[in-house]
Amino acid sequence: MIKMSKRYLCLGALALCLLFSLSVVVGRADLAGRSLEPQRPGQCADDPNECKAPAKYLGENNRCACFSCEYGSKNQRILCTSREADKKQFMLIVSRSK
Secondary structure, eight states: OHHHHHHHHHHHHHHHHHHHHHHHHHHHHHHHHHHTSOOOTTTSBOOGGGOOSSEEEEEEETTEEEEEETTTSTTOEEEEEOOHHHHHHHHHHHHHTO
């Protein structure tokens, strides 16, 4: 009886780990998909001073570059800019994150 309950406990823990892993993968896929959607004028003008390391460059679409700031933390967020000076400032934060 004890061996059987340990087996169920292990299976339950494994199921929880799989569910957590799946939620992380789905969550990141959602963030990545949103980051490169076409931006309306005024939406692509985030301030690089609001970005904290670690940061990751996500890509650029229609001159709008997007970055994931506080990457991997619960405060992770996506900031985007079309201004060249701000892109350089964001890329500096990304390079310091490596």
